[in-house]
Amino acid sequence: MESTEPSPQPRPPLIQVQSVVKKYTRDTQVLTVLDGLSLTVDAGDFVALMGPSGSGKTTLLNLIAGIDRPTSGRVLVGADEVSAMSESALAKWRSRHVGFIFQLYNLVPVLTAYENVELPLLLTPLSRAQRRKQVELALSIVGLSDRMDHTPRQLSGGQEQRVAIARAIGTDPTLLVADEPTGDLDARSGEEILVLLERLNDEFHKTIVMVTHDPKAAAKAHRLVHLDKGVLEEDVRAAGSGG
């Protein structure tokens, strides 16, 4: 690893990606998307993964979030070795520890904002009343308490993305992963989302890993990681960020 650990924090890194290789087989061709990549992310950090398309950033994000598995190498999040978990253990792990934010929001169209946020909470043993409290809190954080009963169709893109963020934080995970969260939004809505993410990082100490093309989005992050052709090309800690 070329990058140095700038802060003398006593806490161990939250995410450790160790010599990860990811290959896909399409027909007869073997495609190497990640080629022995290693990376650590500290708890409470806000990392932007950047790079041209096909550089492997979404794949890396998927590996960290436990929705894909490396061909070789290890991925650890906290004390858990994500890359070694069984399918069902992974699902359980995701529901507790990771919140997802997608470019196309991916809300369930037939459910209201409230029900969308409640969806991952249905996987917890929480009672209906407890779930209500959590959902209302999450929606108030994203500023949509007055839109609870709207369906995705009745919301603007920015609002949809805020519901998606509320869904991601509803279970109070330690880690948030976002794949181009502003990619489908106009500048103003995008800015709102970025401010919200910043606040989640600052105020609620969520560790955020975000894939983005958008320089403005990247500017909000504390650390910029550039990927190209499946290897880490550049790792920069943004000026003025303390973590």
Added chain:
Amino acid sequence: MIRFLPLVLKNVFRKKTRSVLTIASILLPLFVICILGTLLAALDADPSGGKGMFRLTVRHRISITNFLPEAYLPKIRQLPGVKEVTVMNWFGGKYVDNSAKNFFARFAIDPEPFLRVFDEATVVEGSTAEWMNDRSGLMVGQVLMGKYGWRLGQQITLKGDIFPGIYTFTIRAVFKGADESGVYFDRRVLEEAVPRFKGLVGLFWIKCDSVQTVERLPKEIDAMFENSPYPTKTETEKEFQNSWVSMLGNVRLLITSITTIIVLVILLIAANTMAMSARERVTEIAVLRTLGFQRGTILGLVLGESVLLSLFGGFLGVALFVLSFPGFKQGMLSSPMGGFAAGMRLFPGILALGFGITLLVGLLSGLVPAIRSAQRPIADGLRQVG
């Protein structure tokens, strides 16, 4: 899983046109299945309410169209275990014309012993006394009364073929309980009109004192007449009824095969719907799994959706059948299939079968899409657009 029910319900009606069409295309075939099942059950139905298990019939060994001498009656009566014996002659003939819708069973009998053997028959209109006192009195089954809208006291004219002549009867009693699709009159009417039939009997009915007697008697009676000019065939009421069904040919096989194919048709239609909706929701399912939904849960959600959809269709199909049943039965009675419709009623077993079939269809139709949805790698699902 209960907490996911609202989600499943919403998914069922996500594409309203599709759901409605699918439900309609399950509903109609299921309606047909209910009808077929009821027809089949009606063939096996026991209108006597269990009393038939104590009865035997004796007919000519050659076939039902040959007569036995009435002299057999006292010989049968003196056998141990026999409580009562009576006679029954098939009149044949025609009412109005020979069309199928004017076909019903007409029997010449001895009223008093007849009512003792068929003691499950209860007169609901008129009285047995009026019927027995009027030589040309007619006792009519309730179902038949309803079919023709006859009234008590009305005159009914039958034209004889086996027993040539024109006979006019007056409706004196209406009964229910036994086979309600026939008419019964005093056989002396026929003996007077056609003397050569005096002393000839088509069928003896025996009422036994116990089930053991029912088992024992057939062999005894048939042995008794084995070498006479009029050999007999003695059967239980059940066997006798089955022989009529068996005369129709392999009706059971026909109806069961059609039912099976209809189930297949429903399955194909439902499977098509589920395949279409699962295909459209690949991304959404990947998102759910990203959120931490287990494979099993996804499987349950998709299966739940297909089962609910199918059950909706099933419920409506059964409901349609139940609602339309009275009218439908009337229609059947005057259709060319009238002869088979008389024993039809709402059999709980058939309604349950209807639900069972839809449940099965729901599970099977959802199975492949459910498994595929659960198995698809999340990353693949997320990559797919729309």
Added chain:
Amino acid sequence: MLGIPLKYNVRNLFVRRVTTGLTVLGIGLVVAVFLCVMALGEGISKVFTTSGSDRNVLVLRQNSQSELQSGLGLEQVPLVLTLPGIEKDSDGKPLASAELNIVLNLDKVDGGSSNVTLRGVQEKAMRLRPGMKLTEGRMFQPGMSEAIVSESVARRFRNCAPGQTLRFGSYRWAVVGHFDAGGTAPDSEIWTDVEGMRNAFKRGGYSSVLARTTDRAGRDRFVAGLAGDARLALEGKVEKDYYGAQTSAAAPIRFFGIFVGVIMAIGACFGAMNTMYAAVSARTREIATLRALGFSRLQVLASFVFESVVLALLGGIVGCLLGLVAVKTALSGVTGTTNFATFAEVVFAFQLTPALLATGIVFSVFMGFFGGLLPASRAAFMKITDALRQVG
């Protein structure tokens, strides 16, 4: 007129293989069920429509619906045979046969029992039924309690092979041969000598007389002669018409076939509609593009209706093939049902005629047309601008 190339539709059906396949199979099964039931009805009525000659006259007691209810005294037969119009055989005797009909309750090979007509005949009986021939063994000898059995009956009932004996209490007939009547009425019968049969059953007379008449004029004269003689109280029915009237035995099964067929067709129609709606919604942008290119609403409508008809037509073809396979394999044997006019079994084979197959195809085209109409109009009346914007 269509404008939009038909290839476009056919390819689209192929692209959506799974859905197309499921729908085609669904429609196919509906058509196949319809065809099989109708083939059953056709089989029954074919027995009656092909039975009997229009030169033969069946003499019955007045008002009898069938031979079973009819009866002629011994003394009546010579009177009948002297009436004008009957053809003389080469030996100079009238070409006629006095016959006796009784139904026998026989055990079926596959369990259960049914009634079979036992027909007592005179020596000219076979000449009166052209097309009927012995296929195995020999003719019965009068007075010997022998019988010949149709091949179809022998296949369905026990104890009917040559050398076996049919027995009822004290009655016995030795089976000495098999015959085939080309699918006509005698194929449901067992034949024996009428005099022996009268003795066995102690019958004082016959059921009927079947007579060949010289020609149309002779036939009419003979029938009129019977009607004209009030003492006889007999009537003559043209044999072909007598059997023709019994085709009503097939009415219940026809009714049943149409009833099941139509309801199932409506169900399958909804299924096709579903598939077409999905096809339309999956191709929203494509349709809008076509419209933007200048294709008219009518052309879009026609194109989708056409696609739906092709879909259903494939189903119809599959259904016809399934029906044919079923009738040639599982349903290829003879089967029987009871004709309640005669209380005896009619033995018949399923008849899947070209006309029925054509009905099946037309049936499927209707399903496709009605199933496609609504989805096609959704496609045709879609707003181009909205549709172009829609994703996926």
